[in-house]
Amino acid sequence: MKYDFDFRAPLAYWPDFLAAAGTTLGLSLAATVFGFLLGVSCALARTGRKPWLTRLSSVYVEAIRNTPLLVQIFIVYFGLASIGWKVDAFAAATAALVINVGAYTSEIVRAGIESVPKGQIEAAECLGLSRRHLLTHVVLPPAIERVYPALTSQYVLLMLASSITSQISAEELTAAANRIQSETFRSVETYLIVAAAYLVLSMVMRLVFSCASYAAFPRRRRLGTPL
Structure with missing residues (x-):
């Protein structure tokens, strides 16, 4: 059996491909930013001192990580419509991706937080640092630095998983x-x-994350530690 490849017909739609690539990047960027913020918040809640917040974030993380992304997209898209809140496919897709990646980000960041030496935290508390300063200056920077490669891979996978949103047009x-x-x-x-x-999009995203790491983690840049 012989098959003759002919790329001329699909390549004639290059403006459509370009616009769709922009949509994919838009979905990925929005989900990465808001998913990161949601994930960090949940990670702090799970490692915090308020039991009800710990339980609530644990339920969210386990529910999302143990259900398919496609089902989550359908729940958001058709669920919002069923209660009279009609949103377009892009908004529903973004919301579903944020909810999904937020759960995975939470687990990654929580692992980073738990890797911070207890002595370092106790020393900061002895110096009288507030809870906010303790988190922003002592806990989160080294925690995120340690798990940055895992976060990068997770967000590249998120971009690839955005293809599932084609199911809601x-x-x-x-x-x-x-x-x-x-x-x-x-x-x-x-x-x-x-x-x-x-x-190509995956390679571009990895390059962007790699460049961002040089700005975010100057210590590793000075030491030449790979990310």
Whole structure:
């Protein structure tokens, strides 16, 4: 059996691919920023001194980590519509991705917090630092520095997982590919183009995170420690 590749038809839709790549990056950026903030908040709650906050964040983390992302997207998209709050596919997809990655970020950051030596925390408390200053100056900086590679991988995986949002018609790369292949009848070529696009986006994201690490962790830059 012989198959003749012809990329001309799908490549003619390059503006659609470009716009969809922008949507994918937009979803990923919003989910990364807000998911990081949510994850850090939950990690602090799980390691804090208020039992009710610890239990609440634990329930959230376990519920999200043990259910499929696709189901979570459907719950957000169709659940909000069922109570009369209609949101577009992009907003619902962003909310679902934030909720999902926030749970995984929480576990990663919690591991970093628990790796901070207890003596370091006790020394800061002896100096009279407030709880806020203790967290922002003593606990979180070294904790996030230790788990930064894991966070980077998690957010790259999040960008790849955003393809699932095509199921609710969010016009990202996979949704655009589904439409283009149905119009051109060149399925293999279309999905090969999209696969290459995801590969490029992954490399760009890793480069951005790598550059950000040099600004965020000057100690590692001085020591030449790889991230």
